Amino acid sequence: MLKFRDSYDELHEECGVLGIYGVDGASRHAFVALEAIQHRGQQACGIAVCGPDRRLRIHKGAGLVKDVFPDDSLSQLQGDSCIGHVRYPTTAVGGRENIQPFSITCSAGTFAFAHNGNIVNADVIKSSLESQGHLFQSTSDSELFAHLIGMKAGAEGWEQSIMSAANLLDGAFSTVILAQGALYACRDKYGFRPLSIGRLAGGYVVASETCALDALGAEFLRDIDPGELVAIGPEGLKSYRHSHHSGRYMCAMEYIYFARPDSDIEGCNVHAFRKRTGRLLFEEHPVRADIVVGVPDSSISAAMGYSEASHIPLERGLLKNIYVARTFIQPAQSMRDLGVRMKMSPIRSVVEGKSIALIDDSIVRGTTSRQIVRLLRDAGAREVHMLIASPKYAWPCFYGIDTGTSDQLIGADHDEEEICGFIGADSLHYLSAQALLKASCRTTLCTACFTGNYPTALYGQEQ
Numbered sequence: 001m002l003k004f005r006d007s008y009d010e011l012h013e014e015c016g017v018l019g020i021y022g023v024d025g026a027s028r029h030a031f032v033a034l035e036a037i038q039h040r041g042q043q044a045c046g047i048a049v050c051g052p053d054r055r056l057r058i059h060k061g062a063g064l065v066k067d068v069f070p071d072d073s074l075s076q077l078q079g080d081s082c083i084g085h086v087r088y089p090t091t092a093v094g095g096r097e098n099i100q101p102f103s104i105t106c107s108a109g110t111f112a113f114a115h116n117g118n119i120v121n122a123d124v125i126k127s128s129l130e131s132q133g134h135l136f137q138s139t140s141d142s143e144l145f146a147h148l149i150g151m152k153a154g155a156e157g158w159e160q161s162i163m164s165a166a167n168l169l170d171g172a173f174s175t176v177i178l179a180q181g182a183l184y185a186c187r188d189k190y191g192f193r194p195l196s197i198g199r200l201a202g203g204y205v206v207a208s209e210t211c212a213l214d215a216l217g218a219e220f221l222r223d224i225d226p227g228e229l230v231a232i233g234p235e236g237l238k239s240y241r242h243s244h245h246s247g248r249y250m251c252a253m254e255y256i257y258f259a260r261p262d263s264d265i266e267g268c269n270v271h272a273f274r275k276r277t278g279r280l281l282f283e284e285h286p287v288r289a290d291i292v293v294g295v296p297d298s299s300i301s302a303a304m305g306y307s308e309a310s311h312i313p314l315e316r317g318l319l320k321n322i323y324v325a326r327t328f329i330q331p332a333q334s335m336r337d338l339g340v341r342m343k344m345s346p347i348r349s350v351v352e353g354k355s356i357a358l359i360d361d362s363i364v365r366g367t368t369s370r371q372i373v374r375l376l377r378d379a380g381a382r383e384v385h386m387l388i389a390s391p392k393y394a395w396p397c398f399y400g401i402d403t404g405t406s407d408q409l410i411g412a413d414h415d416e417e418e419i420c421g422f423i424g425a426d427s428l429h430y431l432s433a434q435a436l437l438k439a440s441c442r443t444t445l446c447t448a449c450f451t452g453n454y455p456t457a458l459y460g461q462e463q
């Protein structure tokens with residue numbers, strides 16, 4: 001009998017960041033762009049604007065962008081440069097003190113800071129600073145990053161202090177900083193999280209995903225490189241390197257699950273990637289079925305690929321209720337079952353009597369997969385063959401994805417046959433790690449949650 005901790009069975013996005021420089025009505029543009037990356041975090045959001053008087057004004061709160069920013073709040077945020085953030089809490093609990101952007105005052109002035117990712121050596125550095133008398137207001141590793149910048153900005157200048165801090169920190173960060181009217185954007189040396197730059201109305205936009213640039217009508221310029229700091233000010237855009245590390249370890253889960261299908265990550269469109277995983281899944285695991293059904297929304301593109309390669313018709317066998325809050329947490333097993341039924345409905349006339357090739361992006365704890373298989377069987381499906389468009393998820397993530405520890409991952413100590421039995425499918429197949437790389441059209445990715453090969457040291461983090 002398999003047992004798992006009572007937790008909601010979904011991977012959660014980490015966060016999304018945004019920066020705008022030199023664009024009239026920056027906060028209104030930020031509102032549009034943050035809504036475009038809302039899928040990366042729905043727990044809280046905020047915007048910090050640099051006004052004509054060079055003073056920073058910040059508005060932030062818990063909730064969705066449309067709720068935190070009613071119209072009158074945006075009219076208070078006048079200025080042509082800003083940064084913004086959408087948040088799903090990973091390392092820190094969701095207290096108000098952890099909502100970003102942060103505002104920090106140091107000897108060089110006041111600056112605003114927002115960050116996406118997770119710093120793996122944060123505890124080590126923080127303990128050392130605390131023993132020297134430094135005080136922290138929040139439990140967030142983002143505050144540590146901002147604190148390190150503030151410690152040296154007065155003596156070394158903004159560029160050098162950001163690079164010194166980036167050099168000291170290990171792990172995942174895509175960061176935006178607004179200081180003295182200039183915008184800075186920085187990526188960790190491994191390049192775990194995406195960050196792209198575009199041009200808009202004579203100014204610049206930096207965003208976690210290119211879908212935010214598209215939503216603004218901005219022209220894509222390029223991705224910020226791993227280990228790069230970009231400074232945007234009155235003299236235009238300047239590029240610096242805080243690291244010459246040569247590895248590129250974009251998070252595979254960005255392609256598989258997190259990013260919007262219309263985003264391009266380092267030159268690879270997310271929808272096209274997912275379709276390729278579906279085609280490769282069929283090459284590796286051809287099953288006999290009457291219809292292909294994708295678990296909405298993130299698995300629809302992979303299901304299209306599987307259907308095209310197999311010539312098995314793609315059907316809409318499951319419907320997602322988009323009005324159910326993604327953060328709906330159910331206290332008891334019976335309520336969790338209800339939660340999946342509230343979020344997902346089978347279309348009986350489509351699935352009844354059919355053998356189904358069911359495509360999903362991943363299995364984390366297995367409980368949602370089990371409930372979806374049961375929904376389809378209750379609606380009359382004859383067979384359900386589960387096909388996962390990624391390798392077996394077996395290792396926790398330490399780079400900003402909320403998976404918890406190994407005991408919460410069904411793939412950590414169960415093989416495919418046991419997992420298949422637990423979810424109640426007729427068969428279960430995973431995409432190979434080689435096929436995943438092939439679909440990405442690149443030679444390296446972070447695949448630590450599938451392989452256990454972490455690109456960084458883990459500094460004693462629990463596995």
Ligand code: SF4
Nearest residue numbers: 251252397446448449
């Ligand atoms: S461990 Fe997995 S989820 Fe975490 S960064 Fe690497 S690929 Fe992404």
